[in-house]
Amino acid sequence: MTIFAKIISGEIPCHRVYEDQHVLAFLDIGPVSDGHLLVIPKEARAQLDELSDESAAAIGRVLPRLARAVMKATGATSYNILQNNGAAAHQAVMHVHFHIIPRIGSAGLGVGWNAGRLDASRAGELVAKMQAAL
Numbered sequence: 482m483t484i485f486a487k488i489i490s491g492e493i494p495c496h497r498v499y500e501d502q503h504v505l506a507f508l509d510i511g512p513v514s515d516g517h518l519l520v521i522p523k524e525a526r527a528q529l530d531e532l533s534d535e536s537a538a539a540i541g542r543v544l545p546r547l548a549r550a551v552m553k554a555t556g557a558t559s560y561n562i563l564q565n566n567g568a569a570a571h572q573a574v575m576h577v578h579f580h581i582i583p584r585i586g587s588a589g590l591g592v593g594w595n596a597g598r599l600d601a602s603r604a605g606e607l608v609a610k611m612q613a614a615l
């Protein structure tokens with residue numbers, strides 16, 4: 482059982498901002514910036530790709546509203562949505578979660594962005610494989 486499952490069940494307390502049938506949002510215990518919010522499905526799945534359509538839709542429905550609330554509460558006008566999947570991608574808690582991280586001055590998410598250049602033949606391969614997988 483993950484720490485987030487214990488938060489959903491009430492076994493561990495949190496600073497809850499929002500809750501509905503499928504979704505819970507609460508303040509991150511180690512905020513990268515003031516107002517750092519976590520949005521999680523109640524469905525216990527480790528990665529986004531494992532999530533049911535129902536949970537995914539429920540999160541998608543409330544994310545913009547929660548982002549607006551974070552902005553209003555903090556005065557931030559910029560923010561990042563971060564969603565890590567897998568330990569190699571910096572996921573520490575193996576229960577799907579979206580971070581809403583406001584940018585407040587120099588506080589906020591630091592992003593390393595190693596941009597390459599899209600190769601046309603590789604692009605064709607990727608599109609074909611992804612479309613076949615959908």
Ligand code: 5GP
Binds near residue numbers: 510512
């Ligand atoms: P990840 O690296 O998995 O994307 O992020 C996990 C996040 O969960 C971290 O930002 C961490 O601070 C937060 N977190 C871990 N344990 C707890 C907890 O018990 N309560 C709250 N509110 N946040 C937690």
